[in-house]
Amino acid sequence: METTRRTYNSVVCVKQVPDTNQITGDAMKPDGTINRAALPAIFNPEDRCALEAALAVRDACGGTVSVVTMGLPSAAAILHESLFCGADAAYLVTDRRAAASDTLATSYILSRAVAKLNPDLVFCGRQAIDGDTAQVGPQIAEKLGFALVTYVQALEVRDGFAFATRNIGDGTEKVRTSLPALFTVSAAFGELRPFNARRIMKYKASEPIVWNLDDIGADISRCGKAGSPTNVAKVQSVILAGGDYRAFEPTEAGVRELVGSLVKDHTLG
Numbered sequence: 001m002e003t004t005r006r007t008y009n010s011v012v013c014v015k016q017v018p019d020t021n022q023i024t025g026d027a028m029k030p031d032g033t034i035n036r037a038a039l040p041a042i043f044n045p046e047d048r049c050a051l052e053a054a055l056a057v058r059d060a061c062g063g064t065v066s067v068v069t070m071g072l073p074s075a076a077a078i079l080h081e082s083l084f085c086g087a088d089a090a091y092l093v094t095d096r097r098a099a100a101s102d103t104l105a106t107s108y109i110l111s112r113a114v115a116k117l118n119p120d121l122v123f124c125g126r127q128a129i130d131g132d133t134a135q136v137g138p139q140i141a142e143k144l145g146f147a148l149v150t151y152v153q154a155l156e157v158r159d160g161f162a163f164a165t166r167n168i169g170d171g172t173e174k175v176r177t178s179l180p181a182l183f184t185v186s187a188a189f190g191e192l193r194p195f196n197a198r199r200i201m202k203y204k205a206s207e208p209i210v211w212n213l214d215d216i217g218a219d220i221s222r223c224g225k226a227g228s229p230t231n232v233a234k235v236q237s238v239i240l241a242g243g244d245y246r247a248f249e250p251t252e253a254g255v256r257e258l259v260g261s262l263v264k265d266h267t268l269g
C-alpha cells in the first residue's frame with residue numbers, strides 16, 4: 001500500500017533592523033535611543049539563519065515557507081529578499097495602532113498573524129540586533145501553546161517530530177519535540193542561501209500580503225502602547241574601560257580568587 005509522505009508548513013518571523021555595525025557619531029539620539037534614520041536598514045542576521053532553517057525543512061520534506069514581519073511598509077524590503085531566496089509567501093503586518101509596542105505587544109501581534117497561517121513549525125532568529133532581548137520568539141510560543149526549542153543550530157523533521165541540536169555555549173544538546181513547535185535559530189545554523197535569478201524576475205514587482213490588526217483579529221488593548229507594560233526609566237551607555245578586565249587562572253586557586261573578588265564588590269553574596 002502506498003503511504004503519503006507528510007509535508008510541513010513553516011512560518012518565519014523576520015525583522016528589519018538598523019545595522020548596528022555601522023554606528024557612527026550621529027547614530028544615537030541625545031536621549032540614548034537609536035537614531036534609526038542614520039543607520040541603513042538590514043535583514044536581522046539571525047532571522048536569515050531562521051529562514052534558511054525553514055527552507056532546509058521544505059527541501060527535505062516538502063511543504064511551504066511563509067515569512068511574516070511586523071513593521072513599517074519599508075520592511076517589505078526584507079520580505080522581497082526572502083522571496084528571492086526561496087520563501088513561498090510574504091506577509092507584512094503594519095498598523096499605526098501597533099506603534100510603540102514592547103516585546104509583549106510585539107509577540108502578541110505576531111502570534112495572531114502566525115495563528116492565522118496555522119503552521120507546523122515557526123522559526124525566529126535567536127535575537128534581534130537592535131532590541132536585543134531574545135524575548136519575542138519564546139513569547140510567541142507561549143501565546144500559541146507551542147513547544148519551544150531555543151538556540152537551534154541544526155534541525156531534522158521526520159514522522160511528525162523535530163530533532164534539534166541546540167547550541168548551549170560550551171557544547172550541544174539534542175532534543176526531540178512534537179509539533180507544532182517554535183524554534184529560535186542561532187548564527188551557528190549557517191548562512192542563508194543566495195538570491196535565485198529566476199525568483200528575482202518572478203517576485204521583483206510583487207507586493208507582500210498586507211494585514212492590519214483587524215485582519216489578524218487582534219485585541220487592540222493588547223497592541224501598541226496600551227499593550228506594552230515596559231517603561232524605560234533610563235538609557236545608559238556602558239563603556240568598559242581597560243581596567244574593568246581581569247583574567248583568572250582556570251585553577252582552584254584562580255576560582256577561589258574570582259569568587260572572593262565577586263563577594264568583595266557585592267556581585268555575589
Ligand SMILES: Cc1cc2nc3c(=O)[nH]c(=O)nc-3n(C[C@H](O)[C@H](O)[C@H](O)COP(=O)(O)OP(=O)(O)OC[C@H]3O[C@@H](n4cnc5c(N)ncnc54)[C@H](O)[C@@H]3O)c2cc1C
Nearest residue numbers: 013070100102103106124125127128131132133134135136
Ligand atoms: C516601551 C517600548 C516602546 C517601544 N516602541 C517601539 C516603537 O515605537 N517602534 C519600534 O520599532 N520599536 C519599539 N520598541 C522596540 C520593540 O519592542 C522591539 O523592537 C520588539 O519588541 C522586538 O524586540 P527585540 O528587538 O528585543 O527582538 P528579539 O526578542 O531579540 O527578537 C527575536 C526574534 O523575534 C522575531 N521578531 C522580533 N521582532 C519582530 C518583528 N517586528 N517582526 C517579525 N519578527 C520579529 C525575529 O525572528 C527576531 O530574531 C519599543 C520597546 C519598548 C520597551
